[in-house]
Amino acid sequence: MRRQRSIFQNIDWITVLLYFVMVIAGWLNIYAAVFNQQHDNIFDVTQNYGRQLMWILTALVLIVFVLVIDGKFFDAFAYVVYGVSIISLIAVLFLGHEVAGSKSWFRFGSFGIQPAEFAKFATALALAKYLSTMGIRFSETRTKITCVAMIVIPMLLILLENETGVALVFSSFVLVLYREGLSGGLLLLGVLAVALFILSLVLPKMTLIIALSIIAVVILLLFRNKTLVLPIAGILILSVGVVFSVDYVFHNVLEKHQKKRIDVLLGKETDLKGAGYNLNQSLIAIGSGGFCGKGYLQGTQTKFDFVPEQSTDFIFCTVGEEWGFIGSAVVILLFLSLLFRI
Amino acid sequence: MKFIQGGHRIIFFALFSIVAVIYLARLFFLQVVEDRYKISANSNVLRRITDYPSRGLIYDRNGKLMVYNEAVYDLMIVPKDVKNIDTTDFCKLIGITIEDFSKKFQKAKIYSPYKASIFEKQLSAQTYASFQEKLYKFNGFYCQPRTIRKYPDAIAAHLLGYLGEVDEKVVERNQYYQMGDYIGISGVEQSYEKELRGRRGVRYALVDVFNREKGKFEEGRYDTISVAGENLSLTLDAELQLYAEQLMQNKLGSVVAIEPSTGEILAMVNGPTYDPNLLVGRVRSKNYVTLLKDTLKPLFNRAMQAYYPPGSTFKLTGALSALEENIISPGTSYAHVFTVGSKSVKCHPHPPIALEGSIQYSCNPYFCNVFRSFVESNKYGSSENGYRTWRKYVNSFGIGVKIGVDMPHELKGLVPSVEFYDKIYGKGRWKASTIYSLGIGQGELGITPLQMANITCIIANKGFYYTPHVVKKIGERKNDTRNLLEKHFCLVKPQTFNVVIDGMQRVVEAGTARNASLIKDSIVVCGKTGTAENPHGKDHSLFVCFAPRENPKIVIAVMVENSGFGATWAVPIASLMMEKYLLDTIKRPDVEKRMMEGNLLPDYYYRSLQLQQQKTDTAAIAKKDSLLVVQVNTSFGKSSSYNGKAKP
Numbered sequence: 001m002r003r004q005r006s007i008f009q010n011i012d013w014i015t016v017l018l019y020f021v022m023v024i025a026g027w028l029n030i031y032a033a034v035f036n037q038q039h040d041n042i043f044d045v046t047q048n049y050g051r052q053l054m055w056i057l058t059a060l061v062l063i064v065f066v067l068v069i070d071g072k073f074f075d076a077f078a079y080v081v082y083g084v085s086i087i088s089l090i091a092v093l094f095l096g097h098e099v100a101g102s103k104s105w106f107r108f109g110s111f112g113i114q115p116a117e118f119a120k121f122a123t124a125l126a127l128a129k130y131l132s133t134m135g136i137r138f139s140e141t142r143t144k145i146t147c148v149a150m151i152v153i154p155m156l157l158i159l160l161e162n163e164t165g166v167a168l169v170f171s172s173f174v175l176v177l178y179r180e181g182l183s184g185g186l187l188l189l190g191v192l193a194v195a196l197f198i199l200s201l202v203l204p205k206m207t208l209i210i211a212l213s214i215i216a217v218v219i220l221l222l223f224r225n226k227t228l229v230l231p232i233a234g235i236l237i238l239s240v241g242v243v244f245s246v247d248y249v250f251h252n253v254l255e256k257h258q259k260k261r262i263d264v265l266l267g268k269e270t271d272l273k274g275a276g277y278n279l280n281q282s283l284i285a286i287g288s289g290g291f292c293g294k295g296y297l298q299g300t301q302t303k304f305d306f307v308p309e310q311s312t313d314f315i316f317c318t319v320g321e322e323w324g325f326i327g328s329a330v331v332i333l334l335f336l337s338l339l340f341r342i
Numbered sequence: 343m344k345f346i347q348g349g350h351r352i353i354f355f356a357l358f359s360i361v362a363v364i365y366l367a368r369l370f371f372l373q374v375v376e377d378r379y380k381i382s383a384n385s386n387v388l389r390r391i392t393d394y395p396s397r398g399l400i401y402d403r404n405g406k407l408m409v410y411n412e413a414v415y416d417l418m419i420v421p422k423d424v425k426n427i428d429t430t431d432f433c434k435l436i437g438i439t440i441e442d443f444s445k446k447f448q449k450a451k452i453y454s455p456y457k458a459s460i461f462e463k464q465l466s467a468q469t470y471a472s473f474q475e476k477l478y479k480f481n482g483f484y485c486q487p488r489t490i491r492k493y494p495d496a497i498a499a500h501l502l503g504y505l506g507e508v509d510e511k512v513v514e515r516n517q518y519y520q521m522g523d524y525i526g527i528s529g530v531e532q533s534y535e536k537e538l539r540g541r542r543g544v545r546y547a548l549v550d551v552f553n554r555e556k557g558k559f560e561e562g563r564y565d566t567i568s569v570a571g572e573n574l575s576l577t578l579d580a581e582l583q584l585y586a587e588q589l590m591q592n593k594l595g596s597v598v599a600i601e602p603s604t605g606e607i608l609a610m611v612n613g614p615t616y617d618p619n620l621l622v623g624r625v626r627s628k629n630y631v632t633l634l635k636d637t638l639k640p641l642f643n644r645a646m647q648a649y650y651p652p653g654s655t656f657k658l659t660g661a662l663s664a665l666e667e668n669i670i671s672p673g674t675s676y677a678h679v680f681t682v683g684s685k686s687v688k689c690h691p692h693p694p695i696a697l698e699g700s701i702q703y704s705c706n707p708y709f710c711n712v713f714r715s716f717v718e719s720n721k722y723g724s725s726e727n728g729y730r731t732w733r734k735y736v737n738s739f740g741i742g743v744k745i746g747v748d749m750p751h752e753l754k755g756l757v758p759s760v761e762f763y764d765k766i767y768g769k770g771r772w773k774a775s776t777i778y779s780l781g782i783g784q785g786e787l788g789i790t791p792l793q794m795a796n797i798t799c800i801i802a803n804k805g806f807y808y809t810p811h812v813v814k815k816i817g818e819r820k821n822d823t824r825n826l827l828e829k830h831f832c833l834v835k836p837q838t839f840n841v842v843i844d845g846m847q848r849v850v851e852a853g854t855a856r857n858a859s860l861i862k863d864s865i866v867v868c869g870k871t872g873t874a875e876n877p878h879g880k881d882h883s884l885f886v887c888f889a890p891r892e893n894p895k896i897v898i899a900v901m902v903e904n905s906g907f908g909a910t911w912a913v914p915i916a917s918l919m920m921e922k923y924l925l926d927t928i929k930r931p932d933v934e935k936r937m938m939e940g941n942l943l944p945d946y947y948y949r950s951l952q953l954q955q956q957k958t959d960t961a962a963i964a965k966k967d968s969l970l971v972v973q974v975n976t977s978f979g980k981s982s983s984y985n986g987k988a989k990p
């Protein structure tokens with residue numbers, strides 16, 4: 001009895017409320033995106049929105065289930081779950097179903113399971129378990145290395161499956177580690193590395209190398225400290241190495257369509273018929289929403305769901321078009337609030 | 343959260359907040375400040391346009407066009423887009439009043455302000471042309487091309503069937519259909535709906551603010567091409583059909599003509615019929631109600647759904663079954679009377695005769711005796727088993743079972759079961775003499791004209807039939823939707839038929855159907871008349887025949903309600919049709935004139951007034967005497983047949 005009460009006392013009702021608002025908003029917007037006069041029943045399970053509702057209800061059951069289960073269960077099984085998900089990540093490489101060049105789905109009839117999605121949760125669980133184990137302190141180098149390994153292993157496996165997007169999500173675990181006490185310098189270094197990576201894609205190699213060299217010289221001149229010469233030179237050489245390897249990877253490893261997508265994303269190319277089409281259509285859709293939007297189901301740009309990702313990856317276009325700046329802002333603020341609550 | 347060190351927590355939040363602010367700033371710029379995209383969006387509205395395929399055309403067996411499509415245009419409305427239009431001009435163009443306009447507009451708005459719905463159905467091509475010119479002035483309206491059916495000769499209404507809009511039930515059952523679609527509701531239009539309709543396509547077009555199509559969306563990548571419906575070639579002979587309809591005008595009844603060697607239906611006529619052009623376009627529902635209310639029931643497909651007692655024509659089936667079971671032989675004769683208790687079935691005077699002559703003179707006592715010999719035969723142990731065997735034979739002639747014609751709503755006919763009689767008379771309390779009227783085609787028998795024709799096909803073919811059907815070819819290929827090449831055998835062997843066919847030949851040459859003879863043109867016609875006495879009015883006239891005797895080309899069954907003796911109306915109508923089909927000339931214009939001008943309707947009107955009375959009588963009569971059973975099939979409410987003693 002006492003335990004039961006404590007479960008519900010411990011619930012953060014504001015988070016729950018945020019969750020439900022977002023889930024329902026998502027569902028209604030999927031309906032708007034897929035909307036077609038012939039199937040206008042929002043509960044029609046042959047359509048995306050009907051299936052979304054099914055998933056929402058399934059998730060609800062799972063949530064209640066998770067809440068009721070004793071925390072010790074997760075404590076005991078964290079590593080097991082992590083192990084199983086790593087094995088399934090390996091298995092999917094051999095047994096998986098290939099969809100659009102990536103092999104990350106197990107197919108069971110019309111039903112699909114993507115182990116990478118479970119790996120996110122499993123990794124979080126295992127990390128939490130590891131960091132809360134008695135005697136483990138984050139300040140120790142060994143702990144840090146173990147943590148990084150725990151994140152990088154599934155990440156690499158997912159990269160092998162050709163699901164770059166999902167793999168990138170794993171880099172957000174860095175934020176969790178930072179919260180756990182990873183030094184700010186390291187985070188800064190990470191941010192700089194990403195910046196360097198993007199810059200090396202945008203700018204010509206030589207320009208970037210010259211600019212980096214100038215920055216190094218300026219720093220040295222500013223501080224006039226001999227002990228800095230060696231580390232700065234080291235970093236400079238490393239950076240140049242990164243620039244060259246990024247260049248190499250971009251031109252020799254990435255597939256043509258991936259290159260194109262990156263180019264379009266960085267604004268280097270405007271291909272209105274091909275890869276840039278969705279981008280341009282999305283801008284038009286969001287842009288035409290105005291301050292107040294066109295109103296629910298009144299959008300004209302994102303209807304009919306012929307872009308296969310309209311109701312998933314590009315759902316924000318529907319929000320932007322039909323709910324305008326107000327709606328978009330509310331969605332972003334909702335996400336921000338949720339992040340602040342957890 | 344409390345585990346997080348203060349400093350890190352603040353940086354953590356700050357980081358997210360910065361990202362959110364960047365997003366919001368970008369969105370504000372994109373959505374509020376910049377108006378480039380709003381302009382793009384206006385010339386970039388997507389419209390989903392349904393491409394309706396043209397429905398397959400229908401030809402007769404000789405390639406004559408029977409059904410074609412005429413283009414019409416549904417005027418569609420999207421209420422939320424309707425802005426600043428000149429209502430007066432608009433109404434003048436499509437010929438409605440301002441009040442109509444606001445009523446229709448409200449209706450569309452209630453249905454949905456943003457979904458397209460039909461504002462005005464089926465504008466003619468001329469209206470469409472003048473409307474299209476001014477379309478740019480009428481934001482929120484556009485035209486959707488549709489087609490309606492046209493029938494150049496206005497014949498074969500029941501057989502061709504008609505189209506109607508799908509209802510919610512159909513849409514729910516079948517994923518293909520959407521509200522507003524047309525679907526075949528009866529006849530060939532229904533049974534070959536899938537072949538005729540083709541496949542609908544969808545086109546996504548970019549439309550600008552001025553309602554003009556600017557081009558395909560993404561080069562038509564998401565468009566699906568519509569596939570035109572397939573044309574059908576019928577087995578029907580349009581000329582024969584038209585001729586039979588003319589002969590049957592102002593009469594009630596039905597005519598069915600079949601080519602026995604293939605099962606191809608050459609003509610199928612109902613009297614009264616209607617002009618199929620009445621059931622298309624904007625006038626459809628109004629005309630439908632009128633036709634439905636007509637007491638003559640012009641919508642009723644008598645050929646496939648009306649139950650008539652087969653009368654004397656049924657003596658053929660009875661004779662064949664008895665011969666096959668060795669109950670009688672061609673030489674068997676009976677006393678010229680059939681007595682049951684105090685009642686007796688009598689006959690008109692004619693020379694003493696065996697089987698062949700009895701067919702020629704249509705001798706009632708003879709066939710009552712045959713029936714009794716069959717059912718009471720020692721072979722079967724009991725009259726119950728005897729009747730069961732008899733019934734099995736009758737069923738094998740395609741009576742009391744569906745024969746599987748390729749049109750919807752075929753009825754299987756009535757042949758009472760043992761259980762039926764047990765219920766009326768009690769188990770073991772009935773025998774042949776109780777139900778002897780079956781032997782002369784009366785009593786509880788109910789047979790459709792199509793079945794009468796099919797029985798005659800079996801006789802013409804000496805023992806088998808091909809499933810009667812109306813569609814010969816789908817597109818350029820043979821009709822492969824049904825098994826039309828399979829012979830269906832009845833229980834009677836080929837050699838048994840000869841004596842009965844001899845009798846039928848004598849009916850035409852020296853018996854009750856001399857009018858049908860084509861012997862002058864050296865064509866041997868075999869036939870059998872029938873008349874069912876009708877206590878509520880004049881008798882039904884019936885005639886079945888085939889010709890020529892060797893390698894028969896045509897089988898005809900004619901049923902004319904309330905017209906007296908078989909010979910008076912049914913025989914001349916059938917014989918004129920045979921002349922038309924086999925010789926392609928009419929050598930007896932006087933007979934033709936008499937048939938075409940003959941009007942047998944007033945009687946029917948008189949009788950229809952009594953229909954109510956008659957229905958209430960039915961139950962009472964049924965118990966008294968099986969001879970006097972009146973069958974009114976209430977479940978269909980359309981078919982009726984009448985009791986009475988058979989006459990030659």
Ligand SMILES: [Zn+2]
Binds near residue numbers: 706
């Ligand atoms: Zn007689």
